[in-house]
Amino acid sequence: NAGVTQTPKFRILKIGQSMTLQCTQDMNHNYMYWYRQDPGMGLKLIYYSVGAGITDKGEVPNGYNVSRSTTEDFPLRLELAAPSQTSVYFCASSYYRIQSERGIGNTIYFGEGSWLTVV
Amino acid sequence: DAKTTQPPSMDCAEGRAANLPCNHSTISGNEYVYWYRQIHSQGPQYIIHGLKNNETNEMASLIITEDRKSSTLILPHATLRDTAVYYCIVRVSNSGGYQKVTFGTGTKLQVIP
Numbered sequence: 001n002a003g004v005t006q007t008p009k010f011r012i013l014k015i016g017q018s019m020t021l022q023c024t025q026d027m028n029h030n031y032m033y034w035y036r037q038d039p040g041m042g043l044k045l046i047y048y049s050v051g052a053g054i055t056d057k058g059e060v061p062n063g064y065n066v067s068r069s070t071t072e073d074f075p076l077r078l079e080l081a082a083p084s085q086t087s088v089y090f091c092a093s094s095y096y097r098i099q100s101e102r103g104i105g106n107t108i109y110f111g112e113g114s115w116l117t118v119v
Numbered sequence: 120d121a122k123t124t125q126p127p128s129m130d131c132a133e134g135r136a137a138n139l140p141c142n143h144s145t146i147s148g149n150e151y152v153y154w155y156r157q158i159h160s161q162g163p164q165y166i167i168h169g170l171k172n173n174e175t176n177e178m179a180s181l182i183i184t185e186d187r188k189s190s191t192l193i194l195p196h197a198t199l200r201d202t203a204v205y206y207c208i209v210r211v212s213n214s215g216g217y218q219k220v221t222f223g224t225g226t227k228l229q230v231i232p
Contacts, residue, residue: 042204112161
């Protein structure tokens with residue numbers, strides 16, 4: 001069971017280039033997330049998805065695009081890379097369902113991170 | 120949005136209990152409180168979660184106040200390996216009923232030898 005797998009682990013981009021960070025999970029989770037973490041800061045939610053074909057913006061979506069064509073995959077697209085996008089990116093997934101009697105919630109599983117530098 | 124507030128940093132002597140507080144005064148009645156920690160630049164690691172009652176597992180204990188507006192994560196015997204940033208989070212529902220999970224800035228716990 002691989003869990004959440006992100007690729008690439010490290011990448012250097014030039015300003016204006018585009019790239020896609022890949023994320024796949026093998027736990028049949030319905031929710032998937034992309035976060036970024038700048039040095040010394042907390043995690044910021046970029047986009048998330050509640051299932052195939054459904055995505056929603058997080059706290060810092062500008063400059064990014066996502067798609068969710070399958071349950072397993074949730075790629076993050078960077079268009080026209082800028083130095084401000086230099087960060088560590090984390091993909092995550094969880095299985096969410098409403099448990100009306102006991103409350104709602106479930107555990108989020110994170111990938112190992114992708115280090116992106118834009119120069 | 121339900122938000123959490125945590126102190127930015129704390130120190131704890133090795134072997135002593137570390138008590139990390141979190142305020143979540145706008146939490147909804149049926150939403151869990153989750154705690155994660157992040158060591159260096161690794162992906163955050165799940166620690167524990169709770170709804171109303173106190174919870175304990177092999178890693179930590181979670182004390183939730185009766186009004187659910189705050190909670191405390193307790194590491195009973197802190198070790199140097201517990202030095203990390205600890206995040207308290209709650210889920211936030213948007214208008215479509217989707218669950219957005221946002222992290223605050225967390226508490227940087229430094230365990231001192």
